[in-house]
Amino acid sequence: MSPPQDRGRAPSIRDVARLAEVSHQTVSRVLNDHPSIRPETRERVLQAMETLQYRPNRAARTLVTSRSNTIGVLAALSTTYGPATSIAAIEDAAREHGYHVNTANLADTSPAGIADAIEHLMLQAIEGLVVIAPQVRVFEVLAASSIGVPFVSLQSTGRRDHLALSVDQVTGARRATQHLIGLGHREIVHLAGPQDWIEAEARMRGFLEAIDDAELGLHPPILGDWTADFGYYAGSELVRRRDFTAVFAANDEMAIGLMHAFRDAGLDVPGDVSVVGFDDIPVAKHVAPTLTTVYQDFHEIGRRAVALLLNQVHGAERIEVEDIVPRLVVRGSTAPVAVRPAPSAR
Amino acid sequence: MSPPQDRGRAPSIRDVARLAEVSHQTVSRVLNDHPSIRPETRERVLQAMETLQYRPNRAARTLVTSRSNTIGVLAALSTTYGPATSIAAIEDAAREHGYHVNTANLADTSPAGIADAIEHLMLQAIEGLVVIAPQVRVFEVLAASSIGVPFVSLQSTGRRDHLALSVDQVTGARRATQHLIGLGHREIVHLAGPQDWIEAEARMRGFLEAIDDAELGLHPPILGDWTADFGYYAGSELVRRRDFTAVFAANDEMAIGLMHAFRDAGLDVPGDVSVVGFDDIPVAKHVAPTLTTVYQDFHEIGRRAVALLLNQVHGAERIEVEDIVPRLVVRGSTAPVAVRPAPSAR
DNA sequence: GATCCGAATGTGCACGTTCACATCCACTGT
DNA sequence: ACAGTGGATGTGAACGTGCACATTCGGATC
Numbered sequence: 001m002s003p004p005q006d007r008g009r010a011p012s013i014r015d016v017a018r019l020a021e022v023s024h025q026t027v028s029r030v031l032n033d034h035p036s037i038r039p040e041t042r043e044r045v046l047q048a049m050e051t052l053q054y055r056p057n058r059a060a061r062t063l064v065t066s067r068s069n070t071i072g073v074l075a076a077l078s079t080t081y082g083p084a085t086s087i088a089a090i091e092d093a094a095r096e097h098g099y100h101v102n103t104a105n106l107a108d109t110s111p112a113g114i115a116d117a118i119e120h121l122m123l124q125a126i127e128g129l130v131v132i133a134p135q136v137r138v139f140e141v142l143a144a145s146s147i148g149v150p151f152v153s154l155q156s157t158g159r160r161d162h163l164a165l166s167v168d169q170v171t172g173a174r175r176a177t178q179h180l181i182g183l184g185h186r187e188i189v190h191l192a193g194p195q196d197w198i199e200a201e202a203r204m205r206g207f208l209e210a211i212d213d214a215e216l217g218l219h220p221p222i223l224g225d226w227t228a229d230f231g232y233y234a235g236s237e238l239v240r241r242r243d244f245t246a247v248f249a250a251n252d253e254m255a256i257g258l259m260h261a262f263r264d265a266g267l268d269v270p271g272d273v274s275v276v277g278f279d280d281i282p283v284a285k286h287v288a289p290t291l292t293t294v295y296q297d298f299h300e301i302g303r304r305a306v307a308l309l310l311n312q313v314h315g316a317e318r319i320e321v322e323d324i325v326p327r328l329v330v331r332g333s334t335a336p337v338a339v340r341p342a343p344s345a346r
Numbered sequence: 347m348s349p350p351q352d353r354g355r356a357p358s359i360r361d362v363a364r365l366a367e368v369s370h371q372t373v374s375r376v377l378n379d380h381p382s383i384r385p386e387t388r389e390r391v392l393q394a395m396e397t398l399q400y401r402p403n404r405a406a407r408t409l410v411t412s413r414s415n416t417i418g419v420l421a422a423l424s425t426t427y428g429p430a431t432s433i434a435a436i437e438d439a440a441r442e443h444g445y446h447v448n449t450a451n452l453a454d455t456s457p458a459g460i461a462d463a464i465e466h467l468m469l470q471a472i473e474g475l476v477v478i479a480p481q482v483r484v485f486e487v488l489a490a491s492s493i494g495v496p497f498v499s500l501q502s503t504g505r506r507d508h509l510a511l512s513v514d515q516v517t518g519a520r521r522a523t524q525h526l527i528g529l530g531h532r533e534i535v536h537l538a539g540p541q542d543w544i545e546a547e548a549r550m551r552g553f554l555e556a557i558d559d560a561e562l563g564l565h566p567p568i569l570g571d572w573t574a575d576f577g578y579y580a581g582s583e584l585v586r587r588r589d590f591t592a593v594f595a596a597n598d599e600m601a602i603g604l605m606h607a608f609r610d611a612g613l614d615v616p617g618d619v620s621v622v623g624f625d626d627i628p629v630a631k632h633v634a635p636t637l638t639t640v641y642q643d644f645h646e647i648g649r650r651a652v653a654l655l656l657n658q659v660h661g662a663e664r665i666e667v668e669d670i671v672p673r674l675v676v677r678g679s680t681a682p683v684a685v686r687p688a689p690s691a692r
Numbered sequence: 693g694a695t696c697c698g699a700a701t702g703t704g705c706a707c708g709t710t711c712a713c714a715t716c717c718a719c720t721g722t
Numbered sequence: 723a724c725a726g727t728g729g730a731t732g733t734g735a736a737c738g739t740g741c742a743c744a745t746t747c748g749g750a751t752c
């Protein structure tokens with residue numbers, strides 16, 4: 001009943017062996033599910049482990065096998081819903097596979113900051129890396145520092161030096177834009193993400209393709225920074241021009257800021273202006289008006305990233321990953337274009 | 347110019363020693379900034395490291411020093427803004443101190459799920475633990491599994507077996523409620539968080555204290571789950587009663603869902619009902635109406651948690667941490683109570 | 693000039709685990 | 723009866739690092 005006296009040192013495999021009256025190697029075999037071990041021996045060993053409160057020492061195991069059972073996550077903007085959800089999914093999936101996750105945040109996106117984060121992760125002897133900071137720069141730095149472990153990007157980057165999930169952001173963005181076009185909008189502005197983000201670029205491309213297909217005139221996209229505050233700022237600038245009837249924002253936060261600015265300027269959404277977002281964050285369906293957006297399954301993305309990465313780590317043959325296609329969710333922020341000029345029709 | 351031929355094994359301290367023509371111990375001393383090493387020797391060693399692209403093997407170091415330089419984070423609801431921000435701050439701060447962070451997500455909050463997550467972290471030989479899952483249960487399981495490393499909670503739990511930051515949620519909630527009372531509201535409902543969350547409990551206590559101080563009648567609080575969807579559901583139920591003029595929601599997401607339900611029911615916020623949230627998530631200032639809420643500095647909370655924990659890990663004397671007091675941010679979702687009955691005054 | 697001192701460096705072992713190889717034993721086939 | 727087989731277990735080395743302890747050496751002290 002009384003806890004075993006600990007002499008300041010955690011019990012090792014040899015302590016267990018002594019108690020179970022076997023060799024340390026037998027204990028190791030029990031730990032690693034070696035096939036040829038007699039059930040009753042195994043039982044005895046397990047018993048001894050229980051008694052001693054034995055926990056395997058990962059450092060020792062890693063040292064000898066040179067497998068750390070750890071994957072790294074390099075994340076930017078991890079405080080926002082999308083990345084945070086994917087990170088959580090990655091952790092869950094990794095845990096299921098017996099892997100640990102080590103996250104490094106990209107506080108600033110300067111090459112030095114990126115290199116620092118990567119260096120930090122490499123010190124940890126990770127076996128693979130998931131990159132949730134899909135900025136072009138990050139991949140350049142990664143390529144330059146030849147980290148020597150496989151890595152996977154959550155978005156297709158076009159590069160050949162790593163694995164990539166293919167979430168078809170282009171199609172998602174195109175559908176969003178086509179939705180607006182289908183409602184009769186012909187003057188559509190795109191509030192894009194930062195230019196060096198792969199996602200931002202893909203969404204803009206989808207937008208441009210749709211505009212092009214419909215042979216509409218192109219309004220120069222506004223380059224934002226993903227934040228609601230920027231959305232508000234961009235909206236304030238836009239209302240001065242009033243030469244558009246719809247805006248496609250590259251994410252929901254910016255869309256929400258945008259709608260705020262329109263509201264402040266006395267513009268009705270969707271009466272005067274339609275707005276579409278991207279991501280479908282949990283509040284999107286509750287804001288006023290409810291936000292038409294493009295749903296992304298961040299959880300599934302995280303899971304697949306881990307599957308892909310571990311597959312590569314274990315040297316298995318390349319598995320095929322089907323595209324994840326985001327889904328348009330139509331809500332209250334979009335409506336057929338009003339007979340113009342309609343601003344006073346409110 | 348050509349990369350050094352690697353024989354499939356990473357260079358060790360001994361390889362560096364050979365190249366620099368010193369003993370492996372000298373290399374070790376350079377690595378650990380030992381004082382008595384001749385500058386020119388150090389230079390030679392550093393040179394050799396550079397040439398070989400040497401990286402210290404953390405597993406070996408951990409094995410011999412039994413210090414893993416890793417802290418664990420046990421997080422629930424890590425996809426939402428508050429926890430995600432704190433986690434990011436924890437990572438940044440830990441990195442500054444040369445520590446790695448290992449996160450385990452609490453997918454489900456059953457005792458088994460909790461124990462599983464803790465077990466997973468313990469396998470990693472963490473030196474300390476930050477708990478961002480301030481549910482009573484979690485601390486019970488932690489106490490029961492006697493993990494043997496110090497841990498810190500982001501909220502004061504009242505327990506004595508660990509460190510705790512004291513974010514004064516009670517005061518924050520009280521101020522929010524007093525704000526409503528100051529506006530003349532006398533029938534205030536509290537939409538609370540899950541009962542077993544320490545934060546939820548503290549916020550409810552602040553609410554109750556304020557109600558009590560003002561000698562107002564008490565509406566039974568509604569127990570929610572933090573989500574905007576629940577907020578909407580609760581709001582739909584509430585509009586049937588119409589026996590209140592203000593609601594204090596335990597977080598912003600629920601408040602936003604709540605406002606959605608009120609809007610759908612034709613109730614004006616803040617004309618008919620005032621709403622206050624908690625946390626000040628980034629979209630709070632952009633929703634319609636802009637949300638009065640209580641600001642929490644999640645980043646600072648994360649930083650302090652790491653400072654506190656590492657201080658404890660290194661066995662220093664207990665440092666004093668001053669309270670973090672959340673700040674009320676008044677926006678457009680609260681207004682003086684209307685002369686009742688006012689529902690038709692819209 | 694013998695002695696002592698501290699700075700600079702080297703030697704061997706220990707950390708806890710797995711791997712390669714060896715050993716023991718019961719059973720099989722001839 | 724004997725070699726052969728394979729299951730169950732044991733033995734010793736190795737992984738890469740830091741620690742305790744030894745050694746060397748130049749200069750200060752008397």
